Amino acid sequence: xxxxxxxxxxxxxxxxxxxxxxxxxxxxxxxxxxxxxxxxxxxxxxxxxxxxxxxxxxxxxxxxxxxxxxxxxxxxxxxxxxxxxxxxxxxxxxxxxxxxxxxxxxxxxxxxx
Amino acid sequence: xxxxxxxxxxxxxxxxxxxxxxxxxxxxxxxxxxxxxxxxxxxxxxxxxxxxxxxxxxxxxxxxxxxxxxxxxxxxxxxxxxxxxxxxxxxxxxxxxxxxxxxxxxxxxxxxxx
Numbered sequence: 001x002x003x004x005x006x007x008x009x010x011x012x013x014x015x016x017x018x019x020x021x022x023x024x025x026x027x028x029x030x031x032x033x034x035x036x037x038x039x040x041x042x043x044x045x046x047x048x049x050x051x052x053x054x055x056x057x058x059x060x061x062x063x064x065x066x067x068x069x070x071x072x073x074x075x076x077x078x079x080x081x082x083x084x085x086x087x088x089x090x091x092x093x094x095x096x097x098x099x100x101x102x103x104x105x106x107x108x109x110x111x112x113x
Numbered sequence: 114x115x116x117x118x119x120x121x122x123x124x125x126x127x128x129x130x131x132x133x134x135x136x137x138x139x140x141x142x143x144x145x146x147x148x149x150x151x152x153x154x155x156x157x158x159x160x161x162x163x164x165x166x167x168x169x170x171x172x173x174x175x176x177x178x179x180x181x182x183x184x185x186x187x188x189x190x191x192x193x194x195x196x197x198x199x200x201x202x203x204x205x206x207x208x209x210x211x212x213x214x215x216x217x218x219x220x221x222x223x224x225x226x227x
């Protein structure tokens with residue numbers, strides 16, 4: 001009965017090779033978020049979608065892009081991964097904006113060689 | 114904008130002992146408060162939340178937290194911890210005036226030993 005699913009759980013890529021991380025949800029929530037969490041740090045919001053409306057955080061590098069083709073799926077694209085992009089990437093959803101509870105997936109750990 | 118401070122980066126405790134993980138927040142408007150738990154190599158799981166009403170909130174596994182507006186705190190407590198409670202605990206805040214992102218503290222690692 002998984003509600004927020006992330007694939008793959010572990011991803012290894014090469015320096016500069018584009019990579020895509022996937023997130024899907026069975027909650028029919030309007031909002032989907034992508035966070036980056038580096039070792040021993042708090043999750044950092046990269047961007048979120050409110051329905052089809054994309055909202056980028058001001059300090060998110062251009063190297064990070066996202067797509068939401070439908071309500072259930074959201075993708076994180078890293079165009080040219082650097083060593084500093086190695087992290088856990090967390091997807092979350094919420095029914096609406098405005099402080100509603102966010103539900104997190106298990107995360108994808110990205111390793112850049 | 115909101116901010117969260119978790120002063121203790123690591124809290125070691127023996128099994129069956131009580132524990133308190135501290136969380137203080139800063140905000141100029143009314144807030145919602147959350148505690149999330151993260152086990153190694155896993156995502157975040159919501160432990161408990163304060164949205165409104167009773168200032169004391171409880172989780173199903175024995176944790177509780179109390180919203181104290183005057184002290185701007187939302188400390189997490191458990192009267193008797195288990196080995197399985199070993200994890201990273203994140204306090205988070207958002208405001209209730211519209212979309213504001215969830216702001217996390219830096220986390221507290223709870224280490225329970227036999």
